[in-house]
Amino acid sequence: MIPLSWYLMLGAGLFVIGMFTFLVRRNIIMMLISLELMLNAVNIMLIATSHYMQDMRGQILAFFVMAGAAAGVAIGLAILIAAFRNRESANMDEFDLLKG
Amino acid sequence: MSELRLLTPEIVLTVCMLGIFLSGLAIRSKGMLGLMTIAAAGVTAYLVPSASGTAFEGMFVADAYSSFFKLLFMLTLFLAVLLAIGSRTIREEYATEYYCLLMLASIGMMFMASANDLIILYVGLELMSLSVYVLTGFQRESRWSNEAAMKYLLLGTFATAILLFGIAMVYVLTGSTSIAAVALYVMTGGNTDPVLGIALLAIIIAFGFKIAAVPFHMWAPDAYQGAPTPVTAFMSVGPKAAAFAAFGRVLVEGFGAAWAEWAPAVTILVVLTVAGGNLLALRQDNVKRMFAYSSVAHAGYMLLGVLAGTIAGMQAVMTYLAIYAFMNMGVFTVMLMLENGEERSAYAGLAKRQPLLAGAMLIFLFSLTGIPPAGGFVGKLQVFLAAVDAGQTVLVVVAVIFSVVSAFYYLRLVGTMFMRESEDSVSCSASKTLLFAVILTAFFVLLLGIFPSLVLVG
Numbered sequence: 001m002i003p004l005s006w007y008l009m010l011g012a013g014l015f016v017i018g019m020f021t022f023l024v025r026r027n028i029i030m031m032l033i034s035l036e037l038m039l040n041a042v043n044i045m046l047i048a049t050s051h052y053m054q055d056m057r058g059q060i061l062a063f064f065v066m067a068g069a070a071a072g073v074a075i076g077l078a079i080l081i082a083a084f085r086n087r088e089s090a091n092m093d094e095f096d097l098l099k100g
Numbered sequence: 101m102s103e104l105r106l107l108t109p110e111i112v113l114t115v116c117m118l119g120i121f122l123s124g125l126a127i128r129s130k131g132m133l134g135l136m137t138i139a140a141a142g143v144t145a146y147l148v149p150s151a152s153g154t155a156f157e158g159m160f161v162a163d164a165y166s167s168f169f170k171l172l173f174m175l176t177l178f179l180a181v182l183l184a185i186g187s188r189t190i191r192e193e194y195a196t197e198y199y200c201l202l203m204l205a206s207i208g209m210m211f212m213a214s215a216n217d218l219i220i221l222y223v224g225l226e227l228m229s230l231s232v233y234v235l236t237g238f239q240r241e242s243r244w245s246n247e248a249a250m251k252y253l254l255l256g257t258f259a260t261a262i263l264l265f266g267i268a269m270v271y272v273l274t275g276s277t278s279i280a281a282v283a284l285y286v287m288t289g290g291n292t293d294p295v296l297g298i299a300l301l302a303i304i305i306a307f308g309f310k311i312a313a314v315p316f317h318m319w320a321p322d323a324y325q326g327a328p329t330p331v332t333a334f335m336s337v338g339p340k341a342a343a344f345a346a347f348g349r350v351l352v353e354g355f356g357a358a359w360a361e362w363a364p365a366v367t368i369l370v371v372l373t374v375a376g377g378n379l380l381a382l383r384q385d386n387v388k389r390m391f392a393y394s395s396v397a398h399a400g401y402m403l404l405g406v407l408a409g410t411i412a413g414m415q416a417v418m419t420y421l422a423i424y425a426f427m428n429m430g431v432f433t434v435m436l437m438l439e440n441g442e443e444r445s446a447y448a449g450l451a452k453r454q455p456l457l458a459g460a461m462l463i464f465l466f467s468l469t470g471i472p473p474a475g476g477f478v479g480k481l482q483v484f485l486a487a488v489d490a491g492q493t494v495l496v497v498v499a500v501i502f503s504v505v506s507a508f509y510y511l512r513l514v515g516t517m518f519m520r521e522s523e524d525s526v527s528c529s530a531s532k533t534l535l536f537a538v539i540l541t542a543f544f545v546l547l548l549g550i551f552p553s554l555v556l557v558g
Contacts, residue, residue: 008272015265022258031254038261045268053275058268061219061277065264068226072257075230079237079253083246092254095247098322 007048014041026092032076039069103155106162109147109170110210116140117203124196134185137199138178141206145174158280159217168418169213169345172425176338177206179429179537183330186534187436189239190330198238202334205231209342218267218277221346225263225310228342229256232335236327248326255319259309266302269295282354291358300355304365307350310343311399313369314376321380324392329441332388333432336395337425344421348406348414359409366407370495373400378502381509388442390509391431394468397506398424404499405483408490415556416486420479422555423548427467427476430541434461437529437538447513449522456535457528458517460542467545469510470503475548475555482556 018037025031043062050058084090104111120136127133148170151162180202184190190198208227215221233256237249271277273295274285290296305316312320324332355362377397384390402424405417434457435441438450451458467474480503484496548555 011268015261018261019258022254028250028254035254035257035261038258039264042261042264042268045265046271049268049272049275055275057219057277058271061222061267061271064219064223064226068222068230068260071226071230072253072260075233076250076253076257079233079246079249082237082240083243083250086241086243086246092250095250097244097247098251098326 004048004052008045011041011045011048014038014044017041028076028080028090028092031092032073032080036069036073039065106151106153106155106160108151109144110207110214112147113140113144113203113207113210116143117200117207120203121196121200124200128192128195130190130192130195131185133195133199134181137181137203140203141174141177141181145171148174154216158278159220160211160214161216162214165349165414165418166210166213166345168422169341170210172341172422173206173209173213173338176334176341176425176429177202179425179433179541180330180334180338182533182537183333183429183433183436186529186531186537187328187330188529189328194238198235201231201235205235205334205338209338209345212342213345215346215349216279218270218279218350221350222260222264222267224342225260225346228339229260229310232331232339235331235335236323238331239328242326244326245328246326248323251326252319252323255309259306259316262302262309263306266299266306269299269302273299279350279354282350283356286355286357291361296358297361300358300362301365303350304362304369307343307347308369311340311347311403312396313399313403314372314396317373317376317396320396321389321392324395325386325389325442329388329432329436332392333429333436336392336428336432337421340395340399341421341425344402344406344417348417351406352409352411352414356409363407363409366403367492367495370400370403370407371498373397373403374499374502378505378509382505384509385444386442387444387447387513388435390513391428391435394506394510395428397502398428398468401480401483401499401503404487404492404495407492407495408486410486410490413483413486413490416479416482419482419552419555423467423475423479423545426541426544426548427464427474430460430464430538430545431468433534433537433541434464437531437534439527439529444513444516447516448520450517453522454528457538460538461517462514463542463545465510465514467549469507471507473546473549475545475552478549478552478555 018034021034046058046062154161205228208224211224233253236252239245274281308316381393402417405413438446440446467476470476470480487496
């Protein structure tokens with residue numbers, strides 16, 4: 001039996017990788033992917049804990065997180081397409097009208 | 101089934117939203133659909149106070165706290181619809197979508213106010229945030245609106261992911277996601293666990309993003325400036341109030357016994373937010389952006405009430421939010437009425453051209469500064485008193501000092517309105533709806549300032 005702490009470390013590690021990627025990469029698609037990685041890292045932690053504790057709440061929350069992430073990415077890509085039509089760029093550094 | 105009765109306001113608003121969504125196929129009039137939305141908000145507000153109790157094994161709670169916030173959300177929704185009817189940026193053919201998104205965001209906010217479980221909190225937060233992202237990018241052809249929505253979505257989702265990390269940590273520790281279970285765990289000696297510290301930090305950072313506290317405020321000025329002005333008015337009040345409702349319940353009710361653990365982090369947030377918001381607002385030329393920073397600073401004052409960690413502190417925050425809703429909506433309505441209202445030049449000589457509008461703006465600006473008899477004074481006083489009672493005297497002194505700094509940029513705009521001559525004739529919207537919204541908000545800002553007992557909670 002793999003101990004729970006291993007799953008939690010895996011989840012935390014993936015979360016940190018996602019966070020780092022989000023902060024470093026400037027391409028919006030990559031930033032959306034790294035957000036997805038962060039959310040799925042949380043899902044691993046939730047589901048592993050849920051299994052070890054024999055409690056359903058974690059798995060239920062994981063389903064909500066998946067639905068929320070899917071909706072978020074759908075809206076993110078829709079906004080990106082609208083922005084791309086006006087600007088021809090998916091690079092965050094070129095979104096520089098608003099500053100100060 | 102009887103538990104569903106507690107959710108009547110939410111269910112009614114959802115059904116009305118679906119109804120308006122369908123009738124949008126036949127009715128294309130912005131005013132008509134707006135009236136239907138206002139009616140839905142009115143019915144929901146009427147149903148809110150009668151619901152009381154807990155449902156779904158304590159996951160959902162309807163009490164005086166949540167009722168107050170729900171009424172506040174319905175008020176925000178009502179004013180946001182008035183702004184949409186009077187504004188030309190919200191085009192007639194997109195009216196249905198606009199109102200439905202406003203209502204969806206309001207439903208999400210209502211669930212956040214009633215959440216007694218982190219799962220409900222997350223679902224409500226997602227529903228609110230996703231709707232507001234779309235609203236921010238509502239002017240599809242505008243590059244500013246696109247950019248604002250993109251930045252808001254990326255940083256907002258980032259904050260949600262951090263919140264989920266915190267929730268997962270809480271779940272690992274307590275084996276439950278209920279706020280009552282968290283409170284029990286903390287009270288029985290769990291507050292020294294370092295993992296709990298990580299969970300608390302993640303939750304505070306995530307809510308710091310949602311209420312736009314410095315240093316997690318960077319999305320706010322961009323999103324507020326780029327969004328269409330009616331949306332800015334809505335999102336500077338509604339989502340902020342909802343985030344405070346949930347933040348207050350999680351911190352004060354859930355982690356109340358671990359006050360000594362979270363107080364240092366929140367103290368840092370308060371100092372940075374009050375200082376950063378006011379100082380950055382000083383150097384803004386764009387009026388809309390200035391008010392974005394001003395709303396960051398106001399989140400700092402309200403955070404002071406949360407920091408008190410007492411029921412009196414949260415009551416002060418609620419009073420503050422109610423007054424803040426009127427004054428901030430009022431400011432953005434005036435901005436919407438003026439052509440080029442984002443530019444400082446639009447306000448030059450306003451007192452001569454539009455005495456009524458300038459008078460209302462004067463009331464809002466005095467209120468935001470915290471000068472009696474305007475309502476903002478009462479709000480600030482309540483929050484500061486609660487913080488002093490909780491022993492945060494030094495922080496209150498800091499907040500008062502920066503509140504004086506804020507007078508500089510608010511009163512500079514008053515100076516522009518009353519002292520400067522207008523260079524050219526800036527036209528002003530003739531919309532009766534907007535004028536009604538301005539008069540209504542100005543009236544309430546004064547009324548709550550003169551008779552504060554109307555809104556004092558507790």
